[in-house]
Amino acid sequence: MCPLTMRDFLAALEKKGLLRRIARPVDRTWEPAALAKWMYQALPEEKRFGMYFEKVKGSAIPLVTAALGANSAAYAAALGIEPESINDALVRACRNPIAPKVIDTAPCQEVVFTGKEVRLSRLPIPVWTPGKDKGPYITSNTVTRDCDTGIQNMGVYRTMVRDERSLTSNLAPGRQGYMNTLTWTDKGKAAPIAWAIAAPPAVHLAAVANLPYGADELGIAGGMMGTAVRVVKCRTVDLLVPADAEIIIEGEVHPGDTEMEGPFGEFAGYMGPVERRPVVRVTAITQRKNPIYYGYTSQMPPSESTVIQSLTHAGILLKTLRYDLGETAVSDIFVDLTFGGMLSHTIVAMKPGYPGHAKKVGRLVAEMSLVKRVTVVDEDVDIRDHTHVDWAMNCRYNPSRDTVLIDDAYFPVNVDPSVRSANSQDTMGSKIVCDATLKVGAGEFSLPPREIMMKALDLWKEIGLPEFDIPRRAKLRIDHS
Ligand SMILES: Cc1cc2nc3c(=O)[nH]c(=O)nc-3n(C[C@H](O)[C@H](O)[C@H](O)COP(=O)(O)O)c2cc1C
Incomplete structure (x- = not known):
């Protein structure tokens, strides 16, 4: 169930262990923000939490930050769903x-x-x-x-x-x-x-x-x-x-x-x-x-602002591509959570239907958003796993053939120093689209076939080796082996 008030959401988040109460009185001129900065700068995404400052000096009102955008689990909890369903929702x-x-x-x-x-x-x-x-x-x-x-x-x-x-x-x-x-x-x-x-x-x-x-x-x-x-x-x-x-x-x-x-x-x-x-x-x-x-924690990425903007932006882009522009070959979009959402590296998963299709979709994403870097990959790549995307870039992307540079792009938000000019107020920049989809048959993956891998998994458990959750990257590779 989607929580209908902030109070219901905070209660649900606390139950999931994703909210911490800070009972000690805090000085709003520096303490809450500086603590939140440590959380985003030092903790990995999955260990972050919302911060509930119960007592703020000089105010009778408690302060909450980072609860909606601690990580994708917190964002999903705000909608009463699981993180895998955010785009669909x-x-x-x-x-x-x-x-x-x-x-x-x-x-x-x-x-x-x-x-x-x-x-x-x-x-x-x-x-x-x-x-x-x-x-x-x-x-x-x-x-x-x-x-x-x-x-x-x-x-x-x-x-x-x-x-x-x-x-x-x-x-x-x-x-x-x-x-x-x-x-x-x-x-x-x-x-x-x-x-x-x-x-x-x-x-x-x-x-x-x-x-x-x-x-x-x-x-x-x-x-x-x-x-x-x-x-x-x-x-x-x-x-x-x-x-x-x-x-x-x-x-x-x-x-x-x-x-x-x-x-x-x-x-x-x-x-x-x-x-x-x-x-x-x-x-x-x-x-x-x-x-x-x-209040949202923003400033140095990653931050609550980057998490929220990235996840919301990805869902809106996916809807526009599939349902407004008819690009039904696009199955998923991820906007990197480590930067500013609307400017961040955006990765598209799709099944290209014709030569140049992936480049076209990449160009559409770049043109209809403020995003500076777009990478397009096949559907067998986990777009939320940067090591998997990097693998695709290494073995499916040929820079001189697969790159589109878009010049004269105007960036209306004047916060990106790379598009600032020393002698004018204009924030003109450029964008890059990398088509990392396969263009020719590459043969089979160098992994044993699925049956052998699954039998080996039973053997792993029988021997008592340490348990693990199968990463999506491995699942996609094994499913295609
Ligand atoms: C904490 C935070 C602060 C933001 N500050 C600004 C801002 O000052 N100016 C701005 O243009 N967008 C800012 N944004 C992004 C906008 O809210 C976002 O792009 C939104 O879609 C703008 O609405 P609009 O498209 O209806 O103008 C901020 C987002 C967050 C989460």
């Missing part, structure tokens, strides 16, 4: 979105602060790169709405706390939150904006999906949950927000009201540039009676 949700359901009385509005009662310092908002970030940052779901169509959007845009009642949000040009804001401010009107903090887990995972302009992530979240996301009208702005969220911050962006934002530690591993961004005047904070605060 995302494809199904995109093909069967469920529109949100509006309700009148919501848990996220049990307590309402407006006007001078609003104090952002009551929330345990951490400093994520202690010693380097300009201040505390909100890293959660941002809700905006197009003034003309009325369609809402959700994304995560880093947002700096300026003072008790104002924020500066990285609503960067080209991103949908920015486009929605312009539809109001260009007409001289204040744009409504809100943050949904510790919303139902599926809402968080859907928010980072790069969907076509006009598609509402709340519908995809409903598709993931198998039931409509309950939404409620904000108290001070005209937006619908997830009713079961723990905390909502409501505000407005006024025409021409901007300020320098940053520096902030970015997901590509370097400090992000300081740029002029819209200021948000906070009009209300609404919350449950005893709320939980959630």
